[in-house]
Amino acid sequence: MPTTPDPHHLTYDSTAAWLLRFAATAESVEPELTALDQRAGDGDFGTNLTGGMAGVRRALETLSDAPAADRGSPAVPLATAARVFLDDVGGTSGPLFGLLLQELAAAVAANPATAGTRELAAGTTAGAAAIQRVGEAEVGDKTLVDALVPAARALTACAQDTEPGQALHRAAVAAHQGARSTTDLRARRGRASYTGDHARGVPDPGAMAIALLFASYDDALSALNHLP
């Protein structure tokens, strides 16, 4: 029994569409992401991310074959993506993205019928915390944490009745700013830390991808796709 789409609440279709749009975006900027990781890391970040999102797309297509009524809560696409990233994606970044998706899924699953900005804020905050517990990076270490923490803060700062699209827009802007701020940093965590000063002048690809993730909820934010 399809429910009326309410712009304040996330639905199965809206979270699925978000992820599919992120998959397309990632694909289109793959060469740029690869170039960034080549200059500051081992060059596999672009492949890791697009490979992972291609897997997510396949998993969502399988789900979409089911009748709409069976597709369930807006948490399902997020949980599906989390499983793919946690299980099948390589590199340091793959499972870390999985942790973020897992926390988003869990927050949404807690209130599936009325999930919105509040749950996105809670999930992103929990995701950032999990990633920091596991990866032990602080803001300023030139990792995706530099984008994720400001994004979580931006989401938390939104009024609870902000439309998710609006809230995620603000998160994307904050994340992009955080990602750009990594440009002049020396890496202190992750593989890029071994390349020392080589990484200076290059923004962190993982942080850029976080910004892209938040930006992908809304097609209009494609401006962000013009990565430096």
Next chain:
Amino acid sequence: MPTTPDPHHLTYDSTAAWLLRFAATAESVEPELTALDQRAGDGDFGTNLTGGMAGVRRALETLSDAPAADRGSPAVPLATAARVFLDDVGGTSGPLFGLLLQELAAAVAANPATAGTRELAAGTTAGAAAIQRVGEAEVGDKTLVDALVPAARALTACAQDTEPGQALHRAAVAAHQGARSTTDLRARRGRASYTGDHARGVPDPGAMAIALLFASYDDALSALNHLP
């Protein structure tokens, strides 16, 4: 209670004197033996033999400090020498000489009061058999067996009442002939076998030493000391 020396019977003093004379002979020809083993083997035969006989001399000196009455049977010096060669002398030849001495001692010990040519023949034959069991060399393999087997045969051929000195003289002549016959052989056993044709033209030092052993019972046989 000292017994009258009977030239037909071995005594403690006669077997001890035999071994001491062999020690002196070995010492005097050490350079020649060494040279032979250098040409056909690893050059340690002279040291092994003279070192062993020096040990026998020391052991006999300790025994001689005891009162004559306590020195016991003519087997004792032979058994003492056997122990030294079996326990403390290196190389292949050391323990093989020990086996010969052990069999001589055992044969003499079987009839300590009347031991003579019969026991020397039995002991030498048993010694050759033991050495062949252990070392698996046949006559013609260019080893000390080439001297020992003819010596045993010569002793066995003697009438039982032959004086030991006379019998050992014949054994020495047979052994020396056997030793000289090794000159043109290619070695098939022992370390010399690895040197192949290098050993041709060189008599086997172990066989020469066997001839010296039998020759040493009688000082008059010093002619044999002129080794080729």
Next chain:
Amino acid sequence: MSASFNRSLSHLVIKELTTMPRYFADSPESIVPDALAGFAAAHADLVSHHPDHGYLRARGGSPERRVGLVSGGGSGHEPLHAGFVGAGMLDAACPGRIFASPHNRQIFEASRAVAGPDGVLHIVKNYTGDRINFGIAAERLAHEHIPCARVLVDDDLATDSEDIAVGRRGTGATLIVEKILGAAADEGRGLDELTALGAEVTRRARSLAVASAAHTAPGSGSPAFELPDGVLEFGVGIHGERADGTTPAVPLTRLVTAMTERLLAALPDGSRRVLALVNGLGATTSLELYGIHHAFTKALEGSGVTLDRSLTGTFVSALDMRGFSLSLLATDDELLRLWDAPARTPAWPR
């Protein structure tokens, strides 16, 4: 060898040369999976292998256990960890590729499979990759409401420096932690108690390693690095990495005495009783290891500490590196009791 012997090899034609001179394998990729298949078959009475999820699991074990013990790490350190899966030690081990951390999925699945009513304890050597992957698995377990805690083993004295932000590496003492926690888990202790015990064992254990030749790199078939004659790498880890320092190749007794002094100085103050582990890094001969044992024992005696227990062999290796590590654990009666408890695993020597 006879001509007929050589002839019989003629069907081994040169067409199909291996790409890995020196390593006996079909291909670089097959080393670990084939070894796991062989290991599981060879020890089918003690362990089972889950090829889909890539972990080894103990068959049987104590019914008292309330907490599953899971360890893992890069392959190339055998018999660690797989050889210590079994009754009285680990419930599961997760092997990664050679010198590479296992995937979080392996750890997650293994942990789910062996978790007891009180959850699961991860025994993790202190390496960034291992920390991250065990950490991710722990996050996933939390989402499934499976209690999970961690013991981080960081015993390597060579990396004990304020300059090294990531802390001391985990090396030889991992075996000690696995044995003692295994025995404690068999007594039915809970997760918190085991975690505290693991931290205490780690606090009391230090190791130091030295190498005289690098391991053979599986890909190239050549030594991972060249050491000039007469020089030892001092303070190596277990990944064939070079140490920051070298030392002249002095006679063994001097070397071991110097290492012993450093180890003793690093134990908690007042430690007077120790357990000593002599561990080969791969290609060190048994003759050398027992010679090292002899020198270690003498050095400890000379320092006036009591040697409560010792163990000598190849337990935590770095492929075929030529070297050894020495570990000391400051003991007490309780730790000795746990150390002495029976265990039945493919590689536990008692």
Next chain:
Amino acid sequence: MSASFNRSLSHLVIKELTTMPRYFADSPESIVPDALAGFAAAHADLVSHHPDHGYLRARGGSPERRVGLVSGGGSGHEPLHAGFVGAGMLDAACPGRIFASPHNRQIFEASRAVAGPDGVLHIVKNYTGDRINFGIAAERLAHEHIPCARVLVDDDLATDSEDIAVGRRGTGATLIVEKILGAAADEGRGLDELTALGAEVTRRARSLAVASAAHTAPGSGSPAFELPDGVLEFGVGIHGERADGTTPAVPLTRLVTAMTERLLAALPDGSRRVLALVNGLGATTSLELYGIHHAFTKALEGSGVTLDRSLTGTFVSALDMRGFSLSLLATDDELLRLWDAPARTPAWPR
């Protein structure tokens, strides 16, 4: 590594350099005696060392035994033989210097010490030096009226040729002989029966070995020989000697399959059940050995024989040679029963 760490090593001055780069020892002469002292101390519960006479003796053991089992040979093959002294296996082992036969005195004294009411059985690997020294000891024992017999192990297929007058070498199957005879001796069997059983086991066992790198010569610290990349020594023994033949380094499965075919063809006609031993020659990693186990198992399955038992590890080594041997024993129920019997020695893995 921190500066303070390096400073703390500064008292290891270069004055006293070892003469044996790569080998961890005080001197070439000290390797074996120090290893024996360490070994005896490390396994004091299982073995005792008689330094005057230079042999190792089992503590305890079955009261049923009527025959003492003595083996020995050059050092450098560890854990053979010392590691298999103990309950259910050898009563004594006599180690020589590295790759050199033990002295007849060691063997004689060990045999006297452990001879049972039915005497002593010598388990001898087929090498000239070992044959002579065990033979001399046997002659001495005969003079003391101690019954003594010999089992000569000659399993190495690479030396199975009419050109080789001294016969096949004794290699990996020695472990199998020691285990089975140990169990049989524990049942109180007499000397003749054990000798016949040993001959039967030897008749049913064959081995074949291959190496990808030589051992490190203890004196020089360099490889005993150099092998070009992509070439294996095929048919090596256990003394680091070169084989007469080489073979291209084909992928493992092909190599093991070819070796398996040769081994099976050399077993007594009609052998359909086997025990398989995968033995590392020293520096071969555990990953490789279990990969070899995997390939060996597949090759045997492919040949239609039944794999009754298997054992994989480093048991009969050649110092730190990189290589392995495969052994097969044609089994029957009785031999399996003896193989399965319990044993408690420093290196027996069960």
